[in-house]
Amino acid sequence: EAGVTQFPSHSVIEKGQTVTLRCDPISGHDNLYWYRRVMGKEIKFLLHFVKESKQDESGMPNNRFLAERTGGTYSTLKVQPAELEDSGVYFCASSQWVLLFNYGYTFGSGTRLTVV
Amino acid sequence: DQQVKQNSPSLSVQEGRISILNCDYTNSMFDYFLWYKKYPAEGPTFLISISSIKDKNEDGRFTVFLNKSAKHLSLHIVPSQPGDSAVYFCAARIWASGTYKYIFGTGTRLKVLA
Numbered sequence: 588e589a590g591v592t593q594f595p596s597h598s599v600i601e602k603g604q605t606v607t608l609r610c611d612p613i614s615g616h617d618n619l620y621w622y623r624r625v626m627g628k629e630i631k632f633l634l635h636f637v638k639e640s641k642q643d644e645s646g647m648p649n650n651r652f653l654a655e656r657t658g659g660t661y662s663t664l665k666v667q668p669a670e671l672e673d674s675g676v677y678f679c680a681s682s683q684w685v686l687l688f689n690y691g692y693t694f695g696s697g698t699r700l701t702v703v
Numbered sequence: 704d705q706q707v708k709q710n711s712p713s714l715s716v717q718e719g720r721i722s723i724l725n726c727d728y729t730n731s732m733f734d735y736f737l738w739y740k741k742y743p744a745e746g747p748t749f750l751i752s753i754s755s756i757k758d759k760n761e762d763g764r765f766t767v768f769l770n771k772s773a774k775h776l777s778l779h780i781v782p783s784q785p786g787d788s789a790v791y792f793c794a795a796r797i798w799a800s801g802t803y804k805y806i807f808g809t810g811t812r813l814k815v816l817a
Contacts, residue, residue: 591746622807627712629705630747630792630807643800678746691737691794691805694746 589613591695593679599701605667608698612661612681618642619662620682620692621654625675633677636662648673669702676700706730707795709808717816722780724811726793729774733795737805738767738778741790750791751778783815 592611600606612619621633633652634644638659647654651670656662666673676699680692708727716722726736734755739747753760753767753776760767766779780787793808 596744620804627809629707629809630794632804632806635802635804637802642802643804645800680746691739691749691752694739694748696744696746 591679591681591693593677593695593698595698596696597699597701599703600669602671602702603668605665606669606700608664608666608677608679608700610662610664610679610695612679613683613693616681616683616693617659618682618692619656620680621662621664622678622680622694623675624678624697625672630678633664666700669700671702674700674702704729705809706733707793707806707808709791709793709811711811712809713812713814715814715816716783718785719782722778722783722787722813722815724778724780724791724793724813726776726778726808727774728776728795730795730797730806731774733797733806735796736767736769736776737794737796738765739792739794739807740787741792741810747792780813783813785815785817788813788815 619636622630624630632646635642636656653665676697678697680694682692737752738750740750741747751765769776790810790812792810794805
């Protein structure tokens, strides 16, 4: 099966611009997660979708970040306007059941965002 | 208030020797702990997990030990191989806001020297 796909793999934008990241989860996975890793720090939870609904968005940094999951399939994460501290690697992950087997998630390879 | 801590940012080990990666946590409500391995330009991949009711889990060359009283877990890799060179993340699972989620550490970069 195809894995979790994220694009773009890299994005360099200027402060104040808008960027949209996309994630295609593994087909059939109802649970989709966004995480972020700022350079050298922990991989930090942003939010969790179950199908098209936001189950938990407690990790979203502020209202400059907007996540959507159209029809319960792919998801987008928009940052508008981008700030320097938004730079980092944004990971998407998906799972079929809510961590039923404790194998964790399947992660995508991430989008490296650089705000200059 | 980092709940999962990996205090060693890097570790170098000779091929064939044992690698020991450490992780400390603060929240006693964590019920599962996992280790993920990450190569450059790739996403983290699941390696091994342990329930909070166990103290050891083994899978081939990888063993995870859990010391609940000390709130400490460790990953042992024996023998270490050059292909094990990667960043290793410790993660702990918790039920919060109506769902499970993982709290990750900052990672330890392991370099296995040939």
